Amino acid sequence: MxxxxxxxxxxxxxxxxxxxxxxxxxxxxxxRNRNATPQFIGALTDMVWSQIENVAIDLESFSRHANRTTVTTDDVLLLARRNQDLHSIVKDIVDKEKTRKLRAKAKGKGRA
Structure with a gap:
């Protein structure tokens, strides 16, 4: 590549x-017993691609503003801030993952 x-x-x-x-x-x-034309699929693909590019640019800008070279979950949460439902879903996932990592870290220390 x-x-x-x-x-x-x-x-x-x-x-x-x-x-x-x-x-x-x-x-x-x-x-749904419906048909979709190849033009519809192409237009939908172009729309999704455009959204992906916009999200990528925003995430890079957020991380750069924080003087980081890596996009973090904080950047994703900041991006989702205007969509309360999406923000809640992402925050729940992030919180669960942080809890899981803390528990795994605590178990590892308990063995030593």
């Missing part, structure tokens, strides 16, 4: 996204 250009990688990712969205749309179309 080192010899691939950034444009080639981007195109492969977009193709994989198109394929995945196509499968989801096909499954949902079958379930």
């Amino acid at each position: 080192a010899d691939q250009s950034e444009d080639e990688i981007r195109e492969r990712l977009k193709t994989a996204l198109w394929f995945s969205i196509g499968k989801i749309v096909d499954e949902e179309s079958m379930r």
Whole structure:
């Protein structure tokens, strides 16, 4: 992958996204007894790709603003702040993972 250009990688990712969205749309179309055109799937893929790019830019900006080179869960929570339902879901997942890691760390210390 080192010899691939950034444009080639981007195109492969977009193709994989198109394929995945196509499968989801096909499954949902079958379930609902509806049809979706390839143009619809293409437009939906372009919309999702645009959202992914915007999210990536925002997350990078948040981490850079905090003088970090790595995106953290704090950046994701900051991104989700305007959607209260999404923020709650992400916060619950982050809190559960932190609790799990603390318990695992405590167990490891108990063995030593």
